[in-house]
Amino acid sequence: MPPAIETTDLVKEYGDLRALQELSLTVEEGEFFGLLGPNGAGKTTFINTLVGLVRKTAGEAAVFGYDVETEYQQARDAIGLAPQEFNVDRFFPIREVLIHKAGYHGIPEAEAADRADEVLKRVGIYDKRNERFDWLSGGMKRRLLLARALVTDPDLLILDEPTAGVDVQLRHDLWELVTELNEEGTTVLLTTHYIEEAERLCDRVGIMNEGRKVTVATPEELKTRGTDTISVRLETPLSSSATADLETGLGAYARELSSNGNRLEVRVDDGGSTAPQLLSDLETAGYEIADLEISRTSLEEIFVDLTRSEDRTVTRSSASSGEDGSATSSTRGEDERERGRSRDEADRNTEREREGVA
Numbered sequence: 001m002p003p004a005i006e007t008t009d010l011v012k013e014y015g016d017l018r019a020l021q022e023l024s025l026t027v028e029e030g031e032f033f034g035l036l037g038p039n040g041a042g043k044t045t046f047i048n049t050l051v052g053l054v055r056k057t058a059g060e061a062a063v064f065g066y067d068v069e070t071e072y073q074q075a076r077d078a079i080g081l082a083p084q085e086f087n088v089d090r091f092f093p094i095r096e097v098l099i100h101k102a103g104y105h106g107i108p109e110a111e112a113a114d115r116a117d118e119v120l121k122r123v124g125i126y127d128k129r130n131e132r133f134d135w136l137s138g139g140m141k142r143r144l145l146l147a148r149a150l151v152t153d154p155d156l157l158i159l160d161e162p163t164a165g166v167d168v169q170l171r172h173d174l175w176e177l178v179t180e181l182n183e184e185g186t187t188v189l190l191t192t193h194y195i196e197e198a199e200r201l202c203d204r205v206g207i208m209n210e211g212r213k214v215t216v217a218t219p220e221e222l223k224t225r226g227t228d229t230i231s232v233r234l235e236t237p238l239s240s241s242a243t244a245d246l247e248t249g250l251g252a253y254a255r256e257l258s259s260n261g262n263r264l265e266v267r268v269d270d271g272g273s274t275a276p277q278l279l280s281d282l283e284t285a286g287y288e289i290a291d292l293e294i295s296r297t298s299l300e301e302i303f304v305d306l307t308r309s310e311d312r313t314v315t316r317s318s319a320s321s322g323e324d325g326s327a328t329s330s331t332r333g334e335d336e337r338e339r340g341r342s343r344d345e346a347d348r349n350t351e352r353e354r355e356g357v358a
């Protein structure tokens with residue numbers, strides 16, 4: 001079986017903004033994969049490229065081996081998408097919205113009705129089946145987006161920030177349901193801003209920044225990339241010259257050292273194995289230790305470190321920074337093409353949204 005998602009050097013430009021920069025990413029069948037990145041990193045653009053709402057500028061993208069453009073229907077039929085935005089037809093009862101969506105993907109009407117009932121029960125809003133989308137609460141709307149993603153029984157479920165702004169109860173319900181689906185064999189791609197969510201749910205996480213892949217790793221692997229801080233309280237305060245001496249003395253393993261009164265903080269790769277050595281070195285240097293504490297870098301700190309903002313100009317395509325006339329005119333040509341493309345995309349979006357496909 002080919003990977004659930006495979007992209008190679010995927011590029012998306014909006015005018016002179018490169019939202020995806022040679023992004024190569026593989027999500028294996030059956031994985032629970034988390035896509036993390038700060039606002040504007042390109043996560044939604046990546047997803048929209050996979051589901052055909054955005055046309056790629058360059059590179060390759062396939063879903064279960066189907067090219068997302070030349071084999072659009074096969075690729076799209078394999079995906080259930082719960083988008084960030086509430087793009088649901090507001091005028092029909094939600095059960096009909098689901099039947100319509102299943103019908104668009106070629107599911108016969110009687111079966112579509114059964115599936116609609118089944119997914120409404122599964123997400124817990126079956127009793128609202130005859131109500132219109134507008135009449136649902138915010139949390140119920142989120143549940144409906146998930147139901148709509150599931151009504152075609154997709155092999156790949158894509159959830160774009162499904163728990164943004166939802167209450168704790170719903171967040172836990174969604175986690176439980178999505179974990180169950182994954183255990184039943186559905187591949188899941190989840191974008192989230194909640195590091196804790198990724199850590200708890202995902203087999204692997206991909207971190208993106210400014211359209212690029214920064215790293216792909218398991219949450220455990222990521223955590224080992226962080227440093228630990230050993231905080232020591234000494235019986236006597238440290239002078240600045242004593243701190244400088246210690247810096248030299250502990251240089252073999254101390255990445256950073258700071259002191260404040262009788263408190264000393266030492267950043268090391270592995271606190272557990274380094275603490276005995278540090279204690280012995282401090283005692284040899286004549287210090288008495290009152291207490292010691294080791295703290296690990298959180299996944300959140302590692303994430304912030306990995307996505308620290310670079311120079312924004314790297315997200316601009318080189319044509320826009322050209323100074324000669326030819327570069328400028330080529331940029332203008334690109335803009336015009338892009339405007340045409342954006343219109344295409346807007347048309348396609350509206351059309352698909354109307355059909356409840358997105």
Ligand SMILES: Nc1ncnc2c1ncn2[C@@H]1O[C@H](COP(=O)(O)OP(=O)(O)OP(=O)(O)O)[C@@H](O)[C@H]1O
Pocket residue numbers: 014017019037038039040041042043044045046
């Ligand atoms: N239709 C568009 N036209 C022009 N620029 C766009 C368009 N859609 C997205 N962008 C830009 O592309 C970049 C990536 O945006 P995208 O929405 O993919 O990021 P994201 O990682 O999903 O962000 P967030 O976490 O805030 O949802 C941003 O700089 C954004 O402004």
